[in-house]
Amino acid sequence: GQNIDQPTEMTATEGAIVQINCTYQTSGFNGLFWYQQHAGEAPTFLSYNVLDGLEEKGRFSSFLSRSKGYSYLLLKELQMKDSASYLCAVRDSNYQLIWGAGTKLIIKP
Amino acid sequence: IAGITQAPTSQILAAGRRMTLRCTQDMRHNAMYWYRQDLGLGLRLIHYSNTAGTTGKGEVPDGYSVSRANTDDFPLTLASAVPSQTSVYFCASSGTGDTDTQYFGPGTRLTVL
Numbered sequence: 509g510q511n512i513d514q515p516t517e518m519t520a521t522e523g524a525i526v527q528i529n530c531t532y533q534t535s536g537f538n539g540l541f542w543y544q545q546h547a548g549e550a551p552t553f554l555s556y557n558v559l560d561g562l563e564e565k566g567r568f569s570s571f572l573s574r575s576k577g578y579s580y581l582l583l584k585e586l587q588m589k590d591s592a593s594y595l596c597a598v599r600d601s602n603y604q605l606i607w608g609a610g611t612k613l614i615i616k617p
Numbered sequence: 618i619a620g621i622t623q624a625p626t627s628q629i630l631a632a633g634r635r636m637t638l639r640c641t642q643d644m645r646h647n648a649m650y651w652y653r654q655d656l657g658l659g660l661r662l663i664h665y666s667n668t669a670g671t672t673g674k675g676e677v678p679d680g681y682s683v684s685r686a687n688t689d690d691f692p693l694t695l696a697s698a699v700p701s702q703t704s705v706y707f708c709a710s711s712g713t714g715d716t717d718t719q720y721f722g723p724g725t726r727l728t729v730l
Contacts, residue, residue, distance in 0.1 A: 607659030
């Protein structure tokens, strides 16, 4: 079967750095996405990786290792507004997105 | 209209009633999707449409139907609602390109009693 694993919840301090991991087992791979979802709102796109390596976008970076079935989202200089759930999704061989359950990130002052 | 809109925002429905959730996008995206999101579970695909006039079944299609008469609209119908269909429903769309990123509507919170 297809599976995306992420930690359920993480806590970090304002101004710090946090890394959210995602491991996947899917039938085929056509890219990995990270989305942010604030409570009661829709998911919004953060990043996309299809080749191995690091993609940097401001305070957020995303890393991919296809051979290990592994990705992480790195958030730097954490702000209170970063408190949200972070969703990892993999596009499979049918070009459909398979979603993880999300990681709830709690930022403390 | 800017992006994707969904209606209604929320709804309480008696079991056995018929309900249509509306979704409209103005980005001229070819592909559209319906997901449900339940606590502790990832987004689950109900139905999708790669282009106007075509639809396909996702992971959890039972009890739901869709139609795609034109590019902009993708309604989701529950023919006879059951309590297990209580969920938050998100519509999404994507264009064609390198990433085919999906963009989401604001969601419909549905409660079936």
